Amino acid sequence: MPPQTAQVDVRDAFIDLGVGQPGRSLLPVPIIRQAADHRFAQGASGYLQYGAEQGDGYFREVLAAFLTGSHGFEVRPDRLFVSGGASQALDLICTLFTESGAVVCVEEPCYFLALKILADHRLRVVSLPTDQDGLILDGLEDRLAALRPAMLYLIPTFQNPTGVTLPRERRERLVEICRRHQVLLVADEVYHCLNYDAVPPTSFGAYVDGGYVLVLGSFSKILAPGLRLGWVYADPRMVDRMTRSGLLDSGGGLNPFASGLVRSVLELDLLRPHLAELRGVFRQRITALGEALRRDLPASAFTVPSGGYFLWLRLPGVDTAAALPHANALQVGFKPGTWFSSQAGLTDCLRLSFAFYDTPTLLEGSRRLGQAMARLAS
Amino acid sequence: MPPQTAQVDVRDAFIDLGVGQPGRSLLPVPIIRQAADHRFAQGASGYLQYGAEQGDGYFREVLAAFLTGSHGFEVRPDRLFVSGGASQALDLICTLFTESGAVVCVEEPCYFLALKILADHRLRVVSLPTDQDGLILDGLEDRLAALRPAMLYLIPTFQNPTGVTLPRERRERLVEICRRHQVLLVADEVYHCLNYDAVPPTSFGAYVDGGYVLVLGSFSKILAPGLRLGWVYADPRMVDRMTRSGLLDSGGGLNPFASGLVRSVLELDLLRPHLAELRGVFRQRITALGEALRRDLPASAFTVPSGGYFLWLRLPGVDTAAALPHANALQVGFKPGTWFSSQAGLTDCLRLSFAFYDTPTLLEGSRRLGQAMARLAS
Numbered sequence: 001m002p003p004q005t006a007q008v009d010v011r012d013a014f015i016d017l018g019v020g021q022p023g024r025s026l027l028p029v030p031i032i033r034q035a036a037d038h039r040f041a042q043g044a045s046g047y048l049q050y051g052a053e054q055g056d057g058y059f060r061e062v063l064a065a066f067l068t069g070s071h072g073f074e075v076r077p078d079r080l081f082v083s084g085g086a087s088q089a090l091d092l093i094c095t096l097f098t099e100s101g102a103v104v105c106v107e108e109p110c111y112f113l114a115l116k117i118l119a120d121h122r123l124r125v126v127s128l129p130t131d132q133d134g135l136i137l138d139g140l141e142d143r144l145a146a147l148r149p150a151m152l153y154l155i156p157t158f159q160n161p162t163g164v165t166l167p168r169e170r171r172e173r174l175v176e177i178c179r180r181h182q183v184l185l186v187a188d189e190v191y192h193c194l195n196y197d198a199v200p201p202t203s204f205g206a207y208v209d210g211g212y213v214l215v216l217g218s219f220s221k222i223l224a225p226g227l228r229l230g231w232v233y234a235d236p237r238m239v240d241r242m243t244r245s246g247l248l249d250s251g252g253g254l255n256p257f258a259s260g261l262v263r264s265v266l267e268l269d270l271l272r273p274h275l276a277e278l279r280g281v282f283r284q285r286i287t288a289l290g291e292a293l294r295r296d297l298p299a300s301a302f303t304v305p306s307g308g309y310f311l312w313l314r315l316p317g318v319d320t321a322a323a324l325p326h327a328n329a330l331q332v333g334f335k336p337g338t339w340f341s342s343q344a345g346l347t348d349c350l351r352l353s354f355a356f357y358d359t360p361t362l363l364e365g366s367r368r369l370g371q372a373m374a375r376l377a378s
Numbered sequence: 379m380p381p382q383t384a385q386v387d388v389r390d391a392f393i394d395l396g397v398g399q400p401g402r403s404l405l406p407v408p409i410i411r412q413a414a415d416h417r418f419a420q421g422a423s424g425y426l427q428y429g430a431e432q433g434d435g436y437f438r439e440v441l442a443a444f445l446t447g448s449h450g451f452e453v454r455p456d457r458l459f460v461s462g463g464a465s466q467a468l469d470l471i472c473t474l475f476t477e478s479g480a481v482v483c484v485e486e487p488c489y490f491l492a493l494k495i496l497a498d499h500r501l502r503v504v505s506l507p508t509d510q511d512g513l514i515l516d517g518l519e520d521r522l523a524a525l526r527p528a529m530l531y532l533i534p535t536f537q538n539p540t541g542v543t544l545p546r547e548r549r550e551r552l553v554e555i556c557r558r559h560q561v562l563l564v565a566d567e568v569y570h571c572l573n574y575d576a577v578p579p580t581s582f583g584a585y586v587d588g589g590y591v592l593v594l595g596s597f598s599k600i601l602a603p604g605l606r607l608g609w610v611y612a613d614p615r616m617v618d619r620m621t622r623s624g625l626l627d628s629g630g631g632l633n634p635f636a637s638g639l640v641r642s643v644l645e646l647d648l649l650r651p652h653l654a655e656l657r658g659v660f661r662q663r664i665t666a667l668g669e670a671l672r673r674d675l676p677a678s679a680f681t682v683p684s685g686g687y688f689l690w691l692r693l694p695g696v697d698t699a700a701a702l703p704h705a706n707a708l709q710v711g712f713k714p715g716t717w718f719s720s721q722a723g724l725t726d727c728l729r730l731s732f733a734f735y736d737t738p739t740l741l742e743g744s745r746r747l748g749q750a751m752a753r754l755a756s
Contacts, residue, residue: 027426048405048602087629116624224426226634246494251465256604
């Protein structure tokens with residue numbers, strides 16, 4: 001049996017621009033090692049015990065202080081619930097706040113793996129239209145009144161796959177609408193801290209009062225996915241419901257050991273410089289990739305995103321799912337647009353990521369992609 | 379805000395024999411530290427990446443080898459699915475293999491926090507009677523035929539709360555019955571390796587072929603709960619279903635970082651001697667506690683368990699839930715029997731744990747308990 005050691009096996013010669021994970025060179029072994037040394041030297045052993053259901057209090061305090069610096073409002077430790085990552089949090093939210101058969105609204109396009117989590121909970125997904133500023137709010141109230149969904153799930157900042165960010169005015173109006181229709185708004189903000197340009201609008205965390213908004217955060221995109229550590233920011237009433245769940249009551253906090261380590265990362269102020277480095281690397285990559293794509297795929301339409309992991313590209317007249325084998329033949333991959341549709345649409349779109357490969361490899365990938373599309377057209 | 383740092387806050391003067399977690403002195407900081415040093419020194423960084431959905435292949439190989447040594451049959455790495463602990467695994471199983479409103483059968487008495495997980499998934503719990511050898515099989519077929527449950531959940535070895543172990547003959551017959559009635563049998567075996575006397579009967583892992591049996595294992599009771607690391611042993615078809623879930627597909631393997639660490643614990647052969655130490659400590663504690671209880675609570679009926687964390691005690695004629703405040707007044711606690719009943723029964727029983735306190739404290743707890751019951755009787 002060949003041991004599988006990563007979520008996605010990437011062949012060396014093949015450039016899979018569909019892969020949405022940080023590249024090996026961005027995984028901060030020295031930071032984790034330094035944090036571990038610091039934590040082990042403290043004498044205490046609480047991080048090896050069943051942890052507090054809400055998450056370690058010391059960790060939540062230092063995390064709140066860190067997020068306050070980047071989120072544009074005072075993040076409070078008593079509103080933080082420590083999760084095992086955004087996917088785990090979404091799974092728990094589905095268990096606690098929905099029932100089999102309920103309707104959940106998502107954006108079109110939507111993060112395709114969120115759709116799988118919703119499907120595992122037997123939820124009925126209904127997609128809502130978006131434009132260059134994210135979710136379209138005109139007509140939304142009528143849809144919500146007709147559908148009566150249990151939940152609305154969206155990625156408001158540097159969306160996966162489009163890279164689009166919802167402006168402040170839409171955020172405030174959306175919160176009001178969800179409150180009025182008693183729909184739980186789940187804002188997946190795992191890319192919020194990864195801005196390569198202007199600071200994004202205030203996090204949905206500013207609107208959690210009253211319990212209609214849950215915000216998902218994660219260390220997967222800004223530190224290391226393997227830690228399986230994230231958070232939910234919510235009204236104390238919602239935090240309390242998650243804390244009192246059977247899963248938490250039985251297993252204790254979701255990741256005490258990783259929390260202890262990342263507590264040290266934050267106490268030693270190692271995350272801030274790492275984030276600055278990530279921003280610099282990704283800014284440089286996305287600028288270069290944007291230029292290359294304009295040259296290699298002149299017929300394509302796209303906007304260079306100002307944050308996140310992804311670039312969303314439209315190739316008018318091309319069925320990207322059908323084009324994929326042709327691209328693969330030239331040793332390059334991408335994610336076809338239909339993957340991100342809950343209604344088999346978006347057939348002329350595709351998603352590229354610049355998180356995994358360095359700039360020279362991204363440029364070579366763009367070149368192969370251009371070649372594949374040119375061959376396909378001829 | 380006073381930071382909460384453990385699942386249960388234990389006051390110093392108070393002896394809470396209801397607490398079911400390992401004591402601080404049993405948390406192996408030096409072992410984890412040695413394993414971390416070993417892992418960080420390897421150069422690779424895969425444990426910081428999104429992990430393989432089934433769990434890291436190297437880790438599963440070394441875990442399979444370890445379990446083969448203690449489980450009485452050849453444990454195969456391709457049948458191991460790495461979980462975030464037994465509670466997380468049970469939660470995932472409920473999501474994937476049951477629907478809201480389905481029936482799940484449990485033992486009476488049953489681990490009370492499993493009941494909470496089942497309730498969060500809106501499952502209807504029906505309890506089945508047990509005797510001094512665990513689940514009673516006579517009449518079971520009729521019950522299953524009438525109830526048509528989606529699942530039967532049990533702790534077959536050193537049960538929580540009773541300490542009882544299901545004999546081999548019942549195991550084989552139970553597997554046959556579940557197969558015949560197409561009921562998913564979930565065997566929670568987190569105490570399997572904690573025997574203080576004879577080796578327990580073969581794990582249910584020996585019966586997973588065909589997909590009707592899922593076995594839950596965990597490092598929480600034998601290494602450290604804070605790692606949030608466990609496994610499911612199952613037919614490849616069932617492993618595949620869990621691997622293809624939205625949660626796993628989106629977040630990757632459930633705990634790559636902890637897997638990397640415990641891989642080193644196993645490779646350095648640090649778990650075997652630690653387990654031997656735990657067995658020695660618990661054997662000594664349970665022997666002393668059993669003698670003390672016979673002296674301090676002469677009217678009680680109990681069997682000293684030969685493994686696990688718990689001692690189950692019956693006090694004929696006593697309402698243990700009503701007695702608890704009287705015990706608390708004397709600075710001692712326990713878990714009343716009703717907590718472990720899905721039908722408000724077991725009122726004259728209580729659960730004690732010997733995992734958290736050292737022997738002198740257990741003896742003092744027994745003395746206080748005897749005093750409380752004597753006062754109550756007079």
